[in-house]
Amino acid sequence: MLRVVLVEPEGEYNVGFIARLCKNFGVDELYIVNPKCDLKKAVEFSAKGSSILLNSKVVDKFTDAIYDLDLKISTSSIADSKGDMLRKSISPWEMINYLDKNKIGLIFGRESVGLTREEIFMTDLLVHIPGNPDYPVLNLSHAVGIILYEIWRSRLTSKENSGIYHGAISSDTLKLIDKYLLALHDLVRKSDSDGDMYLALKRSIIRGLKDEEEGRAIVRFLRKTYMKIIHSNE
Amino acid sequence: MLRVVLVEPEGEYNVGFIARLCKNFGVDELYIVNPKCDLKKAVEFSAKGSSILLNSKVVDKFTDAIYDLDLKISTSSIADSKGDMLRKSISPWEMINYLDKNKIGLIFGRESVGLTREEIFMTDLLVHIPGNPDYPVLNLSHAVGIILYEIWRSRLTSKENSGIYHGAISSDTLKLIDKYLLALHDLVRKSDSDGDMYLALKRSIIRGLKDEEEGRAIVRFLRKTYMKIIHSNE
Numbered sequence: 202m203l204r205v206v207l208v209e210p211e212g213e214y215n216v217g218f219i220a221r222l223c224k225n226f227g228v229d230e231l232y233i234v235n236p237k238c239d240l241k242k243a244v245e246f247s248a249k250g251s252s253i254l255l256n257s258k259v260v261d262k263f264t265d266a267i268y269d270l271d272l273k274i275s276t277s278s279i280a281d282s283k284g285d286m287l288r289k290s291i292s293p294w295e296m297i298n299y300l301d302k303n304k305i306g307l308i309f310g311r312e313s314v315g316l317t318r319e320e321i322f323m324t325d326l327l328v329h330i331p332g333n334p335d336y337p338v339l340n341l342s343h344a345v346g347i348i349l350y351e352i353w354r355s356r357l358t359s360k361e362n363s364g365i366y367h368g369a370i371s372s373d374t375l376k377l378i379d380k381y382l383l384a385l386h387d388l389v390r391k392s393d394s395d396g397d398m399y400l401a402l403k404r405s406i407i408r409g410l411k412d413e414e415e416g417r418a419i420v421r422f423l424r425k426t427y428m429k430i431i432h433s434n435e
Numbered sequence: 436m437l438r439v440v441l442v443e444p445e446g447e448y449n450v451g452f453i454a455r456l457c458k459n460f461g462v463d464e465l466y467i468v469n470p471k472c473d474l475k476k477a478v479e480f481s482a483k484g485s486s487i488l489l490n491s492k493v494v495d496k497f498t499d500a501i502y503d504l505d506l507k508i509s510t511s512s513i514a515d516s517k518g519d520m521l522r523k524s525i526s527p528w529e530m531i532n533y534l535d536k537n538k539i540g541l542i543f544g545r546e547s548v549g550l551t552r553e554e555i556f557m558t559d560l561l562v563h564i565p566g567n568p569d570y571p572v573l574n575l576s577h578a579v580g581i582i583l584y585e586i587w588r589s590r591l592t593s594k595e596n597s598g599i600y601h602g603a604i605s606s607d608t609l610k611l612i613d614k615y616l617l618a619l620h621d622l623v624r625k626s627d628s629d630g631d632m633y634l635a636l637k638r639s640i641i642r643g644l645k646d647e648e649e650g651r652a653i654v655r656f657l658r659k660t661y662m663k664i665i666h667s668n669e
Contacts, residue, residue, distance in 0.1 A: 222573070293588075331587070332587065342577065354527075385656075388660075402640070418636070430663050
């Protein structure tokens, strides 16, 4: 199941074009968080994707659009600034290796300012479309089109994307890894922590995980570590 | 040299978006054949691609836009109708194999009816972006974006060794990760442990690590976790 999430989109034409793209590339659900434009006008730009727009789910809060997802992928035109853990990104063709989950969400920010750091923090992976270093900033709907194309392309081509094969790792395991990492992070961070340590370890594990067995062993390791700290403090 | 040729484009926003995409993906020239829309209005949609639009070459005839090209690639949303030789197409990722020419032109037709059969006939290859069979017809500028992305992508991926780019992660960082993982493992394992948890986590991190910065953040996380346990036990 593939869901596109638009966060506070500002342009009618972008929302309409994106609905059309969702139809072109077989997206299952469109969620729109707190739209800043007229969705009725957007229909004019959606051509035969209008049904997707008319059936889209409009929600007030970011979390309402992502809480039930197994894998949350945020996107940004700003990526890989030195020293900024949050902005470390993967390319669309690297993203392909991680899509063997049930409910996958592709999350796109505002035309003007993209996603906030808080929003990116709540996601599992950050994807950046590399472009001309002089001007890599794509228009919103074109970024959506390229990401959706890449996923569609990967379904059509055989396993040409080498790299790590992401076996069948269950969503439960990913959620448990995230849960214990967050809990450990809460125990060891200083109050002014920016979450770098948590982000770095979570993303490395997600990217590097090979199969369910490994995932469960990691959950065991993290849980035992967490319990050790909790019980030591009793 | 890469040239984008638009034949009788009808929508200002498409022309503007395409100029922006040309900038995003390093296109050298934009030719517009007999435009059917107001190019001044198009500038509004071109963002920082406006210079490409202002420097575009407007010509009256199709042949004026293509006569000096070494390779002429036409595009269509209609492809591979049975028995129709003209419409036999290649995919964008197959197109990549033919781009070792000096002057390459990517030719896109009208929003309403695409390129004529006569126009396609004058080109060397026909590219079709495969999409949902129920509705594969992309908006013009989104088709341009995907074709340009595919070319840009091929330049980047041919430089990579495929898979996750493994930056320059120092041996020191890898050793520190290993040291703290081992120390934590010693603290939490039962005596009969076979080391599964340790192996799983270490290998996932090593495979998934993106760069030295991430590596150091992970070392910090592991060290703080270790110290927390040690100090709790004092």
